[in-house]
Every structure is written in C-alpha cells, then in structure tokens.
Amino acid sequence: MEEVIKVDHLSKSYGNVHAVKDISLSVRKGEIFGIIGPNGAGKTTTIEMLEGVRKPDGGELSVLGLTPHKQLRELNKRIGVQFQATAIQKKMKVKEAIDLFASFYPTTQKDHLIELLGLHEKMNVMFDDLSGGWKQRVTLALATLHKPEILFLDEPSMGLDPHARRELWGLIGALKEQGCTIVLTTHYMEEAEKLCDRVAMIYSGELRALDTPQGLLNQIPVHYLAFDSEELEYDFLISLPNVVSVEVENHSYKVLSEDQQTTAYYIFKYCYDNGIQIQNFRFEKGSLDDLFVHFLEKEETA
CATH class of the missing domain: 3.40.50.300 (P-loop containing nucleotide triphosphate hydrolases)
Known part of the structure; x- marks a missing residue:
C-alpha cells in the first residue's frame, strides 16, 4: 500500500x-x-x-x-x-x-x-x-x-x-x-x-x-483478572509477580497482569491457605486503556 x-x-x-x-x-x-x-x-x-x-x-x-x-x-x-x-x-x-x-x-x-x-x-x-x-x-x-x-x-x-x-x-x-x-x-x-x-x-x-x-x-499482552471478595487486601494483590495495577470498588477487584495464569495461581493458593472466599472469578482481555496504564506504570518505575 x-x-x-x-x-x-x-x-x-x-x-x-x-x-x-x-x-x-x-x-x-x-x-x-x-x-x-x-x-x-x-x-x-x-x-x-x-x-x-x-x-x-x-x-x-x-x-x-x-x-x-x-x-x-x-x-x-x-x-x-x-x-x-x-x-x-x-x-x-x-x-x-x-x-x-x-x-x-x-x-x-x-x-x-x-x-x-x-x-x-x-x-x-x-x-x-x-x-x-x-x-x-x-x-x-x-x-x-x-x-x-x-x-x-x-x-x-x-x-x-x-x-x-x-x-x-x-x-x-x-x-x-x-x-x-x-x-x-x-x-x-x-x-x-x-x-x-x-x-x-x-x-x-x-x-x-x-x-x-x-x-x-x-504483541504486548495486557490481561486482567476480575472477581469479588470481602477479605482480600490491595497490598497483597499489588505485591504479586507480574501485577501492573489493582482497582478496587465495593469489594470488586480488577487486577491488571502481564501473566494471568501465574497471578491466578498465587491468588487461589493464598485464598486456599487462608480460608478466603472469592466469587465471580474470570479472565478478561485488556483494552487499549489498560495498555496505556501499563506503559504509564513502566514510565513511573523506570
């Protein structure tokens, strides 16, 4: 062209x-x-x-x-x-x-x-x-x-x-x-x-x-995990490997991750070990807006 x-x-x-x-x-x-x-x-x-x-x-x-x-x-x-x-x-x-x-x-x-x-x-x-x-x-x-x-x-x-x-x-x-x-x-x-x-x-x-x-x-996978929980803490989620950002609203979480499977493993293991319940867990693909946040996070930590 x-x-x-x-x-x-x-x-x-x-x-x-x-x-x-x-x-x-x-x-x-x-x-x-x-x-x-x-x-x-x-x-x-x-x-x-x-x-x-x-x-x-x-x-x-x-x-x-x-x-x-x-x-x-x-x-x-x-x-x-x-x-x-x-x-x-x-x-x-x-x-x-x-x-x-x-x-x-x-x-x-x-x-x-x-x-x-x-x-x-x-x-x-x-x-x-x-x-x-x-x-x-x-x-x-x-x-x-x-x-x-x-x-x-x-x-x-x-x-x-x-x-x-x-x-x-x-x-x-x-x-x-x-x-x-x-x-x-x-x-x-x-x-x-x-x-x-x-x-x-x-x-x-x-x-x-x-x-x-x-x-x-x-090319630059940006995916997030979405779920509900009344017991999980923001500080724990943001500290997990490959997690870029965490949004919380009324006990609903949106975890932006560069590796969904690994992040999901850590969340489920932590919940099992501590008797914490989560509901409506799902994998969702990110948007350009999520990718924008991803780049901004990298700029701030560079």
Missing part, C-alpha cells in the same frame, strides 16, 4: 527538553493513523512537524513526497489541519466563516460538507453561540473544504461530551470513506481503539509501539 507519510529518525528539542527522540514511522494512504500517549509525550510536536509548522532538529520527513518545512506553501494545498483551538471571531456566523475559508481555494466541496456535517440549521448562528460539538463540526468543515489528501486532527474530541464525541467519530469515519487519509493525536484510548487502523504509542518523546489496536494488545 502506498505510503503518504515517511518519518525517519525524527527528533526535536526545546533547550534541554527532548520533545521527540529518534522516531521512525510511516502512514499509508487511506488509513486513520493515531498518535497516542499522555500529555507531554510529544504528540503535538510530532504532528506539527508533519504539518510543516515546526522544523525538525534531526531526521528525514516526507509528506506526500514533500519536505513540510521547506515546501509548506505547496503542502498546504494538499493537507487539512484542525488544531486543538481554531481562531474564529466569536461574532462571525457559520456561513461567513465557511465562505471566508472557501475563498482561499480555487475549488471547494462546500455544499457537500454542509450536507455531510449537518450544518444547514447552524449557518446563521454565531460561532460563539455553538456548543462544543457544533464548533468541532464547523472547524472540521473549514479544514476539509478543499478536499485535502491528508487531514491532521490534534485532539479532535477534547472537551466534548460522550454523545458529541461519538458523533464526531462518525463524521471522521465518513471522511475516511471518501478516501481521505487521517492522522490524529489523542489521549482517549477508546477513541484510538474505535477509529484507528493503526496506532503509534509515544511516551517521553519515544515511539514505544506501532501496530493495529488489536495487534498492540496481542
């Missing part, structure tokens, strides 16, 4: 802070590619270098065959960018904003986007009077008016309520179906799991893993 973005040993520093450290990856045409990690991991710096907003300190970078920071004007004709915060005058109406941005391009898909994003009823509403979800629809329209080959989304659903977030996911999926390649940053693991074809996990500026969401979970 054609690669539309190629990154080779990319790095960026701010003084003594190494925001991006020797990252290499590629993005394929037509996929939704997620860059995930905690706040301060280097996600935004990475995507800004892809957009040409920031110049890398080292490494090679190609977007649609162009070097972003050197050929920015040509690149801007072929990409769309939705920033975390897009500056639109508060009293500007939606129609006025769309018409203004459409005037920047020789051709647009304005009418199609108004229909796709359901903006008809909001065209005469001032931007400042829109809800967070509708503001995201408008900025998404502005970023895609010229039918870009690649769309960059930086934390697209930040601050949205769960309903608005899921509506936005549907809109992003619809843009993909039209052939647009989408690169997004997020720290919502459910968002990455639902939307992305492949995911790059970045921690402390370093690429730690890259695969499909399911492939990540298969």
Whole structure:
C-alpha cells in the first residue's frame, strides 16, 4: 500500500527538553493513523512537524513526497489541519466563516460538507453561540473544504461530551470513506481503539509501539483478572509477580497482569491457605486503556 507519510529518525528539542527522540514511522494512504500517549509525550510536536509548522532538529520527513518545512506553501494545498483551538471571531456566523475559508481555494466541496456535517440549521448562528460539538463540526468543515489528501486532527474530541464525541467519530469515519487519509493525536484510548487502523504509542518523546489496536494488545499482552471478595487486601494483590495495577470498588477487584495464569495461581493458593472466599472469578482481555496504564506504570518505575 502506498505510503503518504515517511518519518525517519525524527527528533526535536526545546533547550534541554527532548520533545521527540529518534522516531521512525510511516502512514499509508487511506488509513486513520493515531498518535497516542499522555500529555507531554510529544504528540503535538510530532504532528506539527508533519504539518510543516515546526522544523525538525534531526531526521528525514516526507509528506506526500514533500519536505513540510521547506515546501509548506505547496503542502498546504494538499493537507487539512484542525488544531486543538481554531481562531474564529466569536461574532462571525457559520456561513461567513465557511465562505471566508472557501475563498482561499480555487475549488471547494462546500455544499457537500454542509450536507455531510449537518450544518444547514447552524449557518446563521454565531460561532460563539455553538456548543462544543457544533464548533468541532464547523472547524472540521473549514479544514476539509478543499478536499485535502491528508487531514491532521490534534485532539479532535477534547472537551466534548460522550454523545458529541461519538458523533464526531462518525463524521471522521465518513471522511475516511471518501478516501481521505487521517492522522490524529489523542489521549482517549477508546477513541484510538474505535477509529484507528493503526496506532503509534509515544511516551517521553519515544515511539514505544506501532501496530493495529488489536495487534498492540496481542504483541504486548495486557490481561486482567476480575472477581469479588470481602477479605482480600490491595497490598497483597499489588505485591504479586507480574501485577501492573489493582482497582478496587465495593469489594470488586480488577487486577491488571502481564501473566494471568501465574497471578491466578498465587491468588487461589493464598485464598486456599487462608480460608478466603472469592466469587465471580474470570479472565478478561485488556483494552487499549489498560495498555496505556501499563506503559504509564513502566514510565513511573523506570
């Protein structure tokens, strides 16, 4: 499959802070590619270098065959960018904003986007009077008016309520179906799991893993044991070999483990030796959110 973005040993520093450290990856045409990690991991710096907003300190970078920071004007004709915060005058109406941005391009898909994003009823509403979800629809329209080959989304659903977030996911999926390649940053693991074809996990500026969401979970097994007990103690469970974290709520336990079988053996042996009862014991596979916790735990203990 054609690669539309190629990154080779990319790095960026701010003084003594190494925001991006020797990252290499590629993005394929037509996929939704997620860059995930905690706040301060280097996600935004990475995507800004892809957009040409920031110049890398080292490494090679190609977007649609162009070097972003050197050929920015040509690149801007072929990409769309939705920033975390897009500056639109508060009293500007939606129609006025769309018409203004459409005037920047020789051709647009304005009418199609108004229909796709359901903006008809909001065209005469001032931007400042829109809800967070509708503001995201408008900025998404502005970023895609010229039918870009690649769309960059930086934390697209930040601050949205769960309903608005899921509506936005549907809109992003619809843009993909039209052939647009989408690169997004997020720290919502459910968002990455639902939307992305492949995911790059970045921690402390370093690429730690890259695969499909399911492939990540298969490569780096993260599983947990779930059960109920009124007698087991948190301190005992967290001290067991291979245990990453323990969650407790109303005598219900969720034990995140890198080795389910071994952890289960220690729990059952301890309960048998001490006459402790457990109920509803089950093995469950972790999610990307669990994997996220797994990496954070390793960062804190490194």
